[in-house]
Amino acid sequence: MEKLEIVCPAGTLSAAIVAIDEGADCIYFGFNDETNARNFPGLNFSREEAAEAILYAHSKNCKAMIAINTYMNASSENKWFQAVDDAIILGADAVILADIGLLAYARDRHPKAKLHLSVQASASTISNINFFVEEFGVRRVVLPRVLTLGQIRDLNNSISVETEIFAFGGMCPMAEGRCYLSSYITGKSPNSHGVCSPASHVKYLYEKGELVSRLGDFTINKFDKNELAGYPTLCKGRFRINDDVDYFFEDPVSLNVLENLTEVVNSGVSALKIEGRQRGKAYVKEVVRTFRKAIDDFYNNLPHQHANLTHLCEGGKVTTGAYYRKWR
């Protein structure tokens, strides 16, 4: 059995170096524009930084993948085409794509390039995955966060390509790539602009002894003095339905599958993805180190004994998300 690959986030060159030094099997990052789904100010890579990260990764036997996983702007497709061309020229081991137009371009222009299907394409069935395999020669699919581990095992038994699943970090409760909530609230969307609930639209105010977090024109949450105030992601706030107030969509919570490694391995996935290109070096260092040790211990049949990552989780809480039916 192939050992599970750990795919680590790099929002900056220094985060990439930390991830590689901590034993990442693979890093992933984006260029610094709207071609990638973490298009935040101060993040991501110039072409020069990308070249440097790839060189350093390869010198340490680590792979480097570039996410070009937003949907191309209709009037500037060339920007996305150029990003794919540059990623391949710079020596990226794979490009992670979602847009069918861009996949078609990459297949035609770079037939030997390794194409991964981004979670943003939200391919969740055998026939959906086979469509991308047959049409574009996709070699790995990052599975959307809508499937249980049982469903993932069944999928892997029926498809010919590798799958990668999210293992740690922030989590969308909606099917990725099919969510227009952020553009409804802020005018900026993951699909088109590479952002969800962007910081440019966030405000914190004090009102009547409470801290109020707002996104665009809407109050997402209110916290009293004793509560930890979270970021106002539009689906992770407290809202009112009739007379009830609750986190009706999703709690502030992060995904973590480390407690379920045996089932994850048995599901037949090839790689575990750590979310968090927007997080700092300290996060990357601690999460990658913990995952490296946990995976190595698992394959060496050593007792399960890894560090607690709860303090790096949203709201200090963890979930296994859609991997178990009870989440639904």
Added chain:
Amino acid sequence: MTITLGPLLFNWSDEKFLDFYSMVANELEVSDVYIGEVVCSKRLQLYSKHLDGVIETLKRCGKNVIFSSLSLINSEAEKKQQLKIISNHDFDAIELNDLSLMQFVNKEHCRIGPYINIYNPSALNFFINKGFNGFTLPIELSEATILELLRAKKTNFEIQVFGKMPLAISARCYHARSYGLTKDSCDFICIKDRGGLLSKTLDGEKYLIINGTQTMSSTCLNMIREIDILYNHGFSRFRVSPQSENILQVVKIFNEAQQNKFDKSEAYEKLTRLMPNENFSNGFFYGQEGHKYFYT
């Protein structure tokens, strides 16, 4: 110019479902009627027994009946369920909302639905080369994007112009969750809320509508003042999404406006008077926040 009726997105009782489609067949001035369960495979089991009868009534009254597929197919069982419905009923066409069904259908009789991401000419051309010739565009596209697509190919485009907007789909059922249930044990609780379940902010402002596994806008898309722009660009099909009230009057106003019986601003005023409690929106069209209305 054609007004079409999109698929019913809410879970209605058998009685309401049958009454609604009887009204659509006999009274609603639309040429094409989309029918099918876009949101939740569990709901489809409830009313699939009525499909044959409804299709027959609609056709007898001269409507084209188009099957609209699930927007998130999550298992082989769901895929088989969809294919069975397609092969067992006499639909005039199929609208695909998930690529899982692509290899199994005759492309010439298929449209690409609004839940499949076509944001640019390259993606559009891919599907045209596969033989598709009808496209209902994603809800968040701006006029600028729509123009680029039209420039690339003047094909058979449709877009939603009225009604609550579907904004997200999930494996989780928020409707069940808000009643303290899970999707597996939902007891079809969503049937209680014929227009979905409104969530508000802690300040009491309307936020989003929960409709099973789907999340919708609390505002009502209203593009009556933009349909001339779209028509002049080459658009011919405009979708009205079913609501529990006023659909007959809404379609009448759209039809009369497009026949130039009154101008579009007057039509807008009529819709405002008809639905005084609705907040209208058209922000996506202008590349802005989708919940806002821009009176240009």
